[in-house]
Amino acid sequence: MNIENNFSANLLAWFEKHGRKDLPWQHPRTAYRVWISEIMLQQTQVVTVIPYFERFIKTFPNIETLANAHLDQVLQLWTGLGYYARARNLHQTAQIIVNEFNGIFPDKLEELINLKGIGKSTAGAILALAFNQSQTILDGNVKRVLSRCYIIENSNENELWELAKQLTPIQRTAEYTQAIMDLGATICTRTKPRCLECPQQLICQAHQQGVETCFPIPKQRKALPIKQTQMLMIQNAQQEILLQRRPLKGLWGGLWIFPMCEESVEEWFKEHSEEKIAKKYIFPMFRHTFTHFYLDITPIHILMAKKSQFDLPNSQWFSTEKIEVGLAAPVVKLLQQLTSFQLIGA
DNA sequence: CAGCCGTGGAT
DNA sequence: TATCCAAGGCT
Numbered sequence: 001m002n003i004e005n006n007f008s009a010n011l012l013a014w015f016e017k018h019g020r021k022d023l024p025w026q027h028p029r030t031a032y033r034v035w036i037s038e039i040m041l042q043q044t045q046v047v048t049v050i051p052y053f054e055r056f057i058k059t060f061p062n063i064e065t066l067a068n069a070h071l072d073q074v075l076q077l078w079t080g081l082g083y084y085a086r087a088r089n090l091h092q093t094a095q096i097i098v099n100e101f102n103g104i105f106p107d108k109l110e111e112l113i114n115l116k117g118i119g120k121s122t123a124g125a126i127l128a129l130a131f132n133q134s135q136t137i138l139d140g141n142v143k144r145v146l147s148r149c150y151i152i153e154n155s156n157e158n159e160l161w162e163l164a165k166q167l168t169p170i171q172r173t174a175e176y177t178q179a180i181m182d183l184g185a186t187i188c189t190r191t192k193p194r195c196l197e198c199p200q201q202l203i204c205q206a207h208q209q210g211v212e213t214c215f216p217i218p219k220q221r222k223a224l225p226i227k228q229t230q231m232l233m234i235q236n237a238q239q240e241i242l243l244q245r246r247p248l249k250g251l252w253g254g255l256w257i258f259p260m261c262e263e264s265v266e267e268w269f270k271e272h273s274e275e276k277i278a279k280k281y282i283f284p285m286f287r288h289t290f291t292h293f294y295l296d297i298t299p300i301h302i303l304m305a306k307k308s309q310f311d312l313p314n315s316q317w318f319s320t321e322k323i324e325v326g327l328a329a330p331v332v333k334l335l336q337q338l339t340s341f342q343l344i345g346a
Numbered sequence: 347c348a349g350c351c352g353t354g355g356a357t
Numbered sequence: 358t359a360t361c362c363a364a365g366g367c368t
Contacts, residue, residue, distance in 0.1 A: 041364035048354065048363085082352025085367075119366045139364045181364060190362075191357070218361080251351070290352060291362090329353060 006203060007149070008169040008176055014199035015179035020186070024053050029174075031105035031130040032063050038122045038129075039086050046185065052081050063103060067094040075254050075326025084253055084326065089117030107131050120161075128168075128177040136161070136168045137177055141184025147216040148188060148206035154217075226294045231258040231330070232265065233301045233338060236308050240317040241335070243325075251290075255326040258299075258334065259312060265300055273310045279303035283337070288330045299334050301341075 020026075023046070025037035036056060040049045056077050060066040066074070071091055078087035093115045097105060106112050112123035120138070127135040138161055146152065146163055169176050187198045195207045206212045234242040243256040261268040269277065283299035307317075318325075320335060327335070 038364065043351095043363055043365055044353080045355065045363050080353070082354085083365085085351065086365090089366085117366070121365065125364070137364080140362085141364065185364080221361080253351085288352095289354095290350095292350060 007167050007200065010199040010203070011179045011183060012169075012172060012175060015175055015182065018186070018197075019175070019179050019182045024050055024057075026178075029130060031107070031126060033057065034126050034130040035105070035118075036090070038125050039090055039117055040081065042086060042122070043083060044081065048081070052077070063094050063097055063105070066091065067098040071254060072325040076324055079255075079326050079332065080329055082329075084255060086117055087326070088248065088254055092116050093118070105130075107133070109135060125177060128173045130174075132172075132174040134168060134170050134173045136165045137181075138164045139181065141181045141188075144190065144216055145180060145184050145188045145200075148193075148212055149200055149204045151205040151209075151215065153215075224289075224293050226296060228296045228298075229260045229262060230265070230298045230300055231260055231334065232268070233258050233299055233334060234304065234308075234310075235302065235338075236304045236317065237306045238317075239320065240307075241320055241338075242310060242312075242315055243318055243323075243327075243331075244312060245314040245316075245325075246328075252328045255328050255331075256316075256318075256323075257328045257331050259315065265302070272312050273308060275304055275306070275308040277302055278305045283334075286330075295330075297330055299337075301338065 023037075025033045037049065037053055040053055040056075059073070059077060060069060069091065071088065074087050074091045075084060078084060081087075096115065097103065101111075106115070107127065109123055109127060112118050112126060113120060118126070124135040124137040125139075127133040128137065138157075142164055143160055146160060146167075150163060152160065152163070183198070183200075187194050191213065193212050195201050195204070195212060198204065198207070201207050204212075206215050232242075236242075242259065244259050245256050246252045246254060248254050259268075259272075265277075265280065269275075279302070281301040283301065285296055285298045288295045288297055320339065323335075
């Protein structure tokens with residue numbers, strides 16, 4: 001018996017007792033629900049995803065309802081989850097599956113990979129979890145488990161894929177796939193792995209050598225640049241707030257945010273409006289952290305004397321109680337602050 | 347192919 | 358508080 005067989009056998013035996021079997025997307029485990037969950041789980045922890053998944057499925061119980069929805073509603077349900085291209089791709093892919101696949105979820109690797117937002121690993125996960133096909137995944141969990149178990153130092157992507165494929169069993173692939181993710185998420189964690197509870201402790205090379213936490217070798221990160229901006233929280237006499245829709249590509253694509261400006265507020269107003277500012281209040285600056293830069297935001301609340309006109313592309317007045325579009329996280333935070341600020345009666 | 351794309355949890 | 362980074366994919 002080779003070591004690969006031991007690996008999957010150990011894992012499957014462990015899964016029966018200790019695997020996660022009550023995650024929301026496992027009941028029922030349809031392709032649609034597995035797909036939604038896999039997209040949400042990209043670079044996002046299970047705890048964070050669960051409430052989003054519940055709301056999303058409740059609103060869009062099947063692929064037709066998702067395909068027929070407005071992008072704004074999809075992005076609203078995605079607000080706070082990040083990586084908003086995932087939501088845009090999800091919406092577009094739903095329409096393609098309805099229109100070109102007759103609403104039937106594709107079950108071939110090539111077809112899945114050609115869909116927006118579904119890469120090699122997500123395609124493998126959908127086929128393994130929802131269709132029980134013998135397909136391989138290579139996500140963060142699998143990379144961590146394999147790089148420790150087989151001590152892979154310069155984690156070469158192709159090498160890891162080959163190893164992952166060799167270890168994937170022909171049968172019970174759905175259980176195996178869930179199991180290896182569960183192992184990575186609950187036992188073989190990044191910090192403080194619980195090796196004494198691990199079904200692979202006898203074959204794990206890193207554990208034998210006592211160097212579990214040395215793997216996977218962390219990538220060196222560059223220092224994050226700091227950018228600065230002002231967010232204009234412009235409110236008219238009807239208490240409505242002015243928001244502007246971001247272009248579909250790029251940061252916060254398709255979301256609505258407060259108008260941002262780098263120059264002085266007075267100069268910005270000269271360019272975009274003829275109205276006069278009734279009241280201006282500068283909030284304390286705060287830092288928003290992205291993956292690749294910091295954004296220091298100075299919020300400025302501006303009260304207009306009447307229902308004002310703005311020469312600002314893709315902008316619209318919203319009632320603060322009814323905003324049914326996607327919002328960037330700092331905008332949500334500031335809207336909450338503004339509401340409590342006004343409740344106090346300042 | 348390296349940079350881009352979010353946010354919040356954990357330490 | 359600062360840092361890392363989580364069920365990755367796209368360009």
